Amino acid sequence: MQKKGMYSVEDILQIQQVSKKYWSKQAVRDISFTLGPGKIIGLLGSNGSGKTTIMKMIAGLAQPTSGKIAVYGNPVGVETKSLISFMPDQPLTESWMTVGDALRFYSDFFADFDQAKAERMLDFMKLSLADKVRSLSKGMSERLQLTLALSRKASLYLLDEPLGGVDPVARTRILNALVEFYEEDSSILISTHLVSDIERIFDEVIMVKNGEMVMHGNVEELRLQHGKSMDELFREVFAEC
Amino acid sequence: MLKLMKYDFRRNRDQILGLYAVTLLLEAVIWILAEVYHWENLSMLVLQAVTYFSAAIFLVVLACRTYSTNLKSYGRKLIPVKTLYTVLSPLLLNLILLIVLIALAVLHVAIYGFVYPDILPKDFWYISFISVLNLLGAAMVFLIALTFSITVSHSLPFRSKVWIGILTLFVLNLILGLVEGQLFPDSGGWMELAFRYNFTSGEYLNANGIEAAGKAFDIGPALIETVFCLILLYASTWLVKKKVEI
Amino acid sequence: MTIEFDNNLPIYIQIMNYIKGEIVTGKLKPGDKIPSVRELASDLQINPNTVQRTFQELERETIVETRRGMGRYVTSEEGRIMTIKKEMAKDVLDRFIRGMRELGFQGEDIVAAVAESVGHEDAEKGDV
Numbered sequence: 045m046q047k048k049g050m051y052s053v054e055d056i057l058q059i060q061q062v063s064k065k066y067w068s069k070q071a072v073r074d075i076s077f078t079l080g081p082g083k084i085i086g087l088l089g090s091n092g093s094g095k096t097t098i099m100k101m102i103a104g105l106a107q108p109t110s111g112k113i114a115v116y117g118n119p120v121g122v123e124t125k126s127l128i129s130f131m132p133d134q135p136l137t138e139s140w141m142t143v144g145d146a147l148r149f150y151s152d153f154f155a156d157f158d159q160a161k162a163e164r165m166l167d168f169m170k171l172s173l174a175d176k177v178r179s180l181s182k183g184m185s186e187r188l189q190l191t192l193a194l195s196r197k198a199s200l201y202l203l204d205e206p207l208g209g210v211d212p213v214a215r216t217r218i219l220n221a222l223v224e225f226y227e228e229d230s231s232i233l234i235s236t237h238l239v240s241d242i243e244r245i246f247d248e249v250i251m252v253k254n255g256e257m258v259m260h261g262n263v264e265e266l267r268l269q270h271g272k273s274m275d276e277l278f279r280e281v282f283a284e285c
Numbered sequence: 286m287l288k289l290m291k292y293d294f295r296r297n298r299d300q301i302l303g304l305y306a307v308t309l310l311l312e313a314v315i316w317i318l319a320e321v322y323h324w325e326n327l328s329m330l331v332l333q334a335v336t337y338f339s340a341a342i343f344l345v346v347l348a349c350r351t352y353s354t355n356l357k358s359y360g361r362k363l364i365p366v367k368t369l370y371t372v373l374s375p376l377l378l379n380l381i382l383l384i385v386l387i388a389l390a391v392l393h394v395a396i397y398g399f400v401y402p403d404i405l406p407k408d409f410w411y412i413s414f415i416s417v418l419n420l421l422g423a424a425m426v427f428l429i430a431l432t433f434s435i436t437v438s439h440s441l442p443f444r445s446k447v448w449i450g451i452l453t454l455f456v457l458n459l460i461l462g463l464v465e466g467q468l469f470p471d472s473g474g475w476m477e478l479a480f481r482y483n484f485t486s487g488e489y490l491n492a493n494g495i496e497a498a499g500k501a502f503d504i505g506p507a508l509i510e511t512v513f514c515l516i517l518l519y520a521s522t523w524l525v526k527k528k529v530e531i
Numbered sequence: 532m533t534i535e536f537d538n539n540l541p542i543y544i545q546i547m548n549y550i551k552g553e554i555v556t557g558k559l560k561p562g563d564k565i566p567s568v569r570e571l572a573s574d575l576q577i578n579p580n581t582v583q584r585t586f587q588e589l590e591r592e593t594i595v596e597t598r599r600g601m602g603r604y605v606t607s608e609e610g611r612i613m614t615i616k617k618e619m620a621k622d623v624l625d626r627f628i629r630g631m632r633e634l635g636f637q638g639e640d641i642v643a644a645v646a647e648s649v650g651h652e653d654a655e656k657g658d659v
Binding site: 224240243265 | 536540575578
């Protein structure tokens with residue numbers, strides 16, 4: 045898959061004035077931002093703030109009502125699906141599958157799937173190939189979804205609430221995996237409402253409230269400017285909720 | 286696309302294989318009962334035909350469920366495959382499964398041919414061939430119409446989706462009937478042709494032969510239905526790309 | 532290596548201070564090799580770019596040097612390390628003196644208070 049514009053420093057993700065209106069609700073309102081390569085970015089917002097909708101639109105699961113989204117210059121479509129690895133809040137696996145089947149599904153459809161890496165990560169997450177998806181606990185299922193998403197060599201990783209519903213030990217393990225996993229030519233966008241555990245691994249944060257972007261900046265600079273942690277800033281922004 | 290079909294099959298593998306097994310079992314049971322209780326040949330054959338037909342309907346329903354599940358599946362929606370393939374995959378799988386069913390039926394009847402030399406009417410194979418081909422065509426058209434209706438109901442952002450889907454199906458049927466009726470008043474679509482020999486030649490049906498009345502294959506309506514299907518496939522693909530969301 | 536991070540302040544500064552502390556107290560000796568960006572990021576569970584920035588700043592202050600193809604090392608210039616030690620001490624002193632002034636102490640009183648305090652500590656150590 046060619047990435048357009050290799051001759052210039054192309055942004056991995058460009059979102060221009062994107063809005064999304066469902067039947068009766070304005071879920072996302074005029075959001076614009078760009079993401080460069082080699083970054084880990086936090087998409088911070090409370091539940092229902094629109095961050096999941098934004099991720100779905102980037103991943104191609106939903107269409108913006110207006111505005112444009114491009115990945116390495118390519119508008120969202122079949123090609124961008126091979127550039128993006130999405131871990132949604134719903135399982136990607138089907139209930140008839142075993143863990144091994146799930147890996148096979150991924151390797152069948154994604155050319156950038158790294159089987160060896162997946163198996164290593166499964167080991168790390170304490171999952172076995174023969175486990176039936178149906179019999180996995182919520183925590184184990186989340187670890188499987190994360191393994192699948194991270195075992196691809198994608199340009200943009202979208203993780204929707206990877207830390208939700210996961211015990212603190214597993215959380216540390218996941219954070220470790222994310223830091224180990226970082227590549228200079230790809231970026232990771234992580235949406236979450238649990239900020240304090242994870243803010244140390246973010247380069248930048250984008251805060252979304254009621255579908256609107258209220259802040260986008262470099263984390264260290266924000267700390268310097270405000271003398272506050274991202275967790276505190278987050279709480280301030282969402283104080284009225 | 287083969288990969289998509291493979292996974293469509295894997296998801297339903299148990300049900301499909303179970304269906305074939307149950308069908309064959311029922312056929313055997315009917316045969317045995319017919320032997321033991323000395324049924325009329327016709328009764329046995331009709332009962333067995335109905336069994337095969339029911340199995341075919343089950344396969345069509347399964348194809349619809351597969352398609353519907355695919356439209357709502359995160360895993361399916363995220364893979365980089367052409368939207369057209371997503372639409373075609375359950376259809377082609379269904380075609381293959383129906384052909385397998387037909388092959389089983391053919392085998393079954395061939396066995397009869399050996400065991401009971403006189404059971405089959407004259408020209409049976411030729412007529413059945415035509416009939417089955419027409420039926421297959423009709424099934425495909427019907428399935429494509431169903432696919433479109435399912436797509437429409439998944440494209441809508443509000444409730445009462447199922448009813449809209451059913452409504453769409455009725456409307457499609459109406460349109461098709463009207464168009465064919467206008468352009469080719471004397472012939473029927475695939476479905477009609479498949480059964481025409483039954484209606485007009487009922488009195489000829491005996492141990493010695495049946496005749497087919499009318500044409501075996503009508504190019505006019507067939508063309509219309511083909512165009513109809515192509516339009517629906519294109520529309521379904523467009524809807525899946527633009528309007529179906531999870 | 533475990534550092535208690537304060538999320539209210541830029542992390543790269545905190546890491547810098549930690550490393551400087553290690554160097555100044557001799558736990559990291561002149562010419563010692565420093566962990567790579569990845570290693571440190573992974574150990575501390577922080578963003579690699581943050582670690583990168585830390586190293587860049589340390590290099591700017593010539594506390595750390597990069598040897599092409601071999602990695603990053605603590606400077607072997609003892610003089611530089613001495614200077615850093617004095618700078619860090621000055622920071623502590625400035626903060627201390629400001630604190631004492633806020634309490635109302637002036638020049639010689641501050642010196643006297645320090646002498647007394649240090650004297651006590653030494654005495655305690657002597658007993659043990």
